Amino acid sequence: MAVAAAVHPAPHEEHPTSTGLSSRKMLFWAFLGSECMFFGSLIATYLVYRGRDTVGPHPHEVLNIPFTSFSAFVLLMSSLTMVLALAACQHGDRRGTAGWLAATALLGMTFVGGQCYEFTHFFYDGLKLQGNLFGCTFYVLTGFHGTHVTIGVIWLWTLFTLAIRGKLPQEKSLDVEIAGLYWHFVDVVWIAIFTLIYLIQ
Amino acid sequence: MATTTAPVGVATGTRTSFAAGVWSWITTVDHKRIGVLYGVTAFLFFLIGGLEALLIRIQLARPENTFVSPDFYNQLFTMHGTTMIFLAVMPLSASFFNFIIPLQIGARDVAFPRLNAFSYWVFLLGGIFLNLSFFLGGAPDTGWFGYSNLTSKQFSPGHGVDFWAIGLQVLGISSLAAAFNFIVTIINLRAPGMKLMRMPVFAWMTLVTAFLIILAFPVITVALVFLLFDRFVGTNFYVPASGADPVLWQHLFWLFGHPEVYILILPAMGIVSEVLPTFSRKPLFGYPVVVYSGIFIGFMGWGVWSHHMFSVGLGPIADSFFALTTMLIAIPTGVKIFNWIATMWGGRVELKTAMLFAVGFIAMFIMGGLSGVMHASPPADLQQTDTYFVVAHIHYVLFGGAIMGIFAGIYYWFPKITGRLLDERLGQIHFWLNIIALNVTFFPMHFVGLLGMPRRVYTYAPGLGFDTMNMISTVGVFAIVIATLVFIVNFLRSVRSGETTGSDPWGGATLEWAIPSPPPAYNFASIPTVHSVHPLWEADASDLIKDVNRVRGPIHMPPSSYWPAVAALGIALLMSGMIFGWWFGIPGLLIMLVGLYSWAFEPCH
Ligand SMILES: [Cu+2]
Numbered sequence: 001m002a003v004a005a006a007v008h009p010a011p012h013e014e015h016p017t018s019t020g021l022s023s024r025k026m027l028f029w030a031f032l033g034s035e036c037m038f039f040g041s042l043i044a045t046y047l048v049y050r051g052r053d054t055v056g057p058h059p060h061e062v063l064n065i066p067f068t069s070f071s072a073f074v075l076l077m078s079s080l081t082m083v084l085a086l087a088a089c090q091h092g093d094r095r096g097t098a099g100w101l102a103a104t105a106l107l108g109m110t111f112v113g114g115q116c117y118e119f120t121h122f123f124y125d126g127l128k129l130q131g132n133l134f135g136c137t138f139y140v141l142t143g144f145h146g147t148h149v150t151i152g153v154i155w156l157w158t159l160f161t162l163a164i165r166g167k168l169p170q171e172k173s174l175d176v177e178i179a180g181l182y183w184h185f186v187d188v189v190w191i192a193i194f195t196l197i198y199l200i201q
Numbered sequence: 202m203a204t205t206t207a208p209v210g211v212a213t214g215t216r217t218s219f220a221a222g223v224w225s226w227i228t229t230v231d232h233k234r235i236g237v238l239y240g241v242t243a244f245l246f247f248l249i250g251g252l253e254a255l256l257i258r259i260q261l262a263r264p265e266n267t268f269v270s271p272d273f274y275n276q277l278f279t280m281h282g283t284t285m286i287f288l289a290v291m292p293l294s295a296s297f298f299n300f301i302i303p304l305q306i307g308a309r310d311v312a313f314p315r316l317n318a319f320s321y322w323v324f325l326l327g328g329i330f331l332n333l334s335f336f337l338g339g340a341p342d343t344g345w346f347g348y349s350n351l352t353s354k355q356f357s358p359g360h361g362v363d364f365w366a367i368g369l370q371v372l373g374i375s376s377l378a379a380a381f382n383f384i385v386t387i388i389n390l391r392a393p394g395m396k397l398m399r400m401p402v403f404a405w406m407t408l409v410t411a412f413l414i415i416l417a418f419p420v421i422t423v424a425l426v427f428l429l430f431d432r433f434v435g436t437n438f439y440v441p442a443s444g445a446d447p448v449l450w451q452h453l454f455w456l457f458g459h460p461e462v463y464i465l466i467l468p469a470m471g472i473v474s475e476v477l478p479t480f481s482r483k484p485l486f487g488y489p490v491v492v493y494s495g496i497f498i499g500f501m502g503w504g505v506w507s508h509h510m511f512s513v514g515l516g517p518i519a520d521s522f523f524a525l526t527t528m529l530i531a532i533p534t535g536v537k538i539f540n541w542i543a544t545m546w547g548g549r550v551e552l553k554t555a556m557l558f559a560v561g562f563i564a565m566f567i568m569g570g571l572s573g574v575m576h577a578s579p580p581a582d583l584q585q586t587d588t589y590f591v592v593a594h595i596h597y598v599l600f601g602g603a604i605m606g607i608f609a610g611i612y613y614w615f616p617k618i619t620g621r622l623l624d625e626r627l628g629q630i631h632f633w634l635n636i637i638a639l640n641v642t643f644f645p646m647h648f649v650g651l652l653g654m655p656r657r658v659y660t661y662a663p664g665l666g667f668d669t670m671n672m673i674s675t676v677g678v679f680a681i682v683i684a685t686l687v688f689i690v691n692f693l694r695s696v697r698s699g700e701t702t703g704s705d706p707w708g709g710a711t712l713e714w715a716i717p718s719p720p721p722a723y724n725f726a727s728i729p730t731v732h733s734v735h736p737l738w739e740a741d742a743s744d745l746i747k748d749v750n751r752v753r754g755p756i757h758m759p760p761s762s763y764w765p766a767v768a769a770l771g772i773a774l775l776m777s778g779m780i781f782g783w784w785f786g787i788p789g790l791l792i793m794l795v796g797l798y799s800w801a802f803e804p805c806h
Binding site for chain 2: 021035037048049052136
């Protein structure tokens, strides 16, 4: 390494880049591309195995569309609050940022809670992870989605903690923006899952 | 917040010191040192994989040989394939990505230096974990492709398959992190004026490879997740009795596996595309065509996977489709070969060792390509599948191709990395021994394959016409061992006492040759402005060289950090906890969280 010399104040903005786009944001888009293939493979497996079961329970016997429509609505609303959190951060509104981040995280937790309730319910209806193909493909696919939501919730509470301590000023709105990208992506994946598994049986 | 900077006005005084303490290596975020770590580690794994191959060949030297047991033989060929692909060729390519890419595009480091360190540590721990299986109840023994349902608990009750599946998941994390990093680095950290079509071909091929990695690895991740669920939780993803189809594994695996073939070969193609013009004193013939062919291969690589599955019986329509796409993908590959040959045509060809390996790469890759395109025809493939003919094919493209390309890169960039030349005489011996030995080893496999000798079987009966040619192959492998020993001797001698060299021993055209060898920590004292594909072959090259080595002000370099290594250790412990138990998994989870959070909140400027 080079000889340590004078200490310089660290600039907060990123270095200029060839495309003018933020490197962190670009990395995140690449990550989301990768995630598309991940969920694509899970969903494709679900579709390939659909209807091959000789033993139940079958989707139409357990899926509760009104209930899941409600949790899908909750998750969609959390995308709205996420947008508001980013807008508040970009305008330097510290309380607004913290408030909307908390709202997003709470809506996300409601969704995860709904999923836990749903899983328990299905379990007592006889749908087992070790049971038929519907069971294993359904639980693993929606389970991975739920895990993504949970990671997002932890991320949001981390940002919330920063926001209330005043460590999320306007210049750092990229931190919120990237968490938002992740959150919206997870939301979009749920729309795909909800449509393909629940609505088109 | 300590910012390390270079002293103003001293451009060549501070050099990356490879002799510094172990701690500085663990905490380093310098892409050059990480590149060296990748290279040395991957070469050691290459030797382990080679040792496994040697044992396989000794066993097959004579019919009905009892040198190793059938069980151990299964472990050997499984670990040979897995090691060479995931622990040798991919990380050897990654070593060049790390060391060379920032230098070629005029950057001071990669876009995310700590993520880069993280990739390396995850790779190292994943590789060690995979190989631990030899000592903990037996290595995986189901082939590197791990076909379902041989990998089920019923047919593989030991922990070998668990080590394999978890090890590949860990290694996947490393490859993905590195690929994200290099996509952003190449797109976003190019020097001013270096448009995409002014990038060196190696940078282009790295970019295509990185895209293939980020899109292909999630698919095998999912396939392995299903397998791990089946084995640990008792799900039925690959259990035919419950209506599942084990061919699902094959589709997912080869949807990853064919792009993986290009992940292995495109970096080597990039390397020879740098070496050939330098030693022909001529720009690469048809640069845009080579680039577009590489991109086309990257796209087409997604539409051919079922040529690995003709024997499954997917039906005439699927077979015809994948036969056609496979024949089609041979075209851009052929285009590249003609471009390389035309690059040498009429040039002042200088047959240094690096150039020999590059030319050898073309020759061997043509051989492997020809036997490969034969598999595009389903009727021919049905005869050849699961025989030694396929073994001959993959070794011509991966050993004759990828590894020869990597050796071309080692001889070419060794002076840039160390400031010393590899000995030319020993290099020439290495090349000739290697290319003769590999043909002696692998060419007879075409014949025994067509005669019907199956792969992955630990022995064969005498009198089937296999005996002599198997013996020849085994003799050839010993010659490959000798060739590799020559290289190791050359390497160890040259690294200490090789002839020292200036910044540009070969008269290269790209930016890495404009800076001292080895490069200073910050690479470029001033970031150059680029006006051409071969900036150092332009009339104003001497100005550019003077310019990039003149320090104009303080240079900010990222401080070193041990959190990436901590996070990597946590992930490795967490994943290995699936086998070793929760007293590995829980601490692993905590260490990982501490590592990731400390990393995220650590000042990075
Ligand atoms: Cu293929």
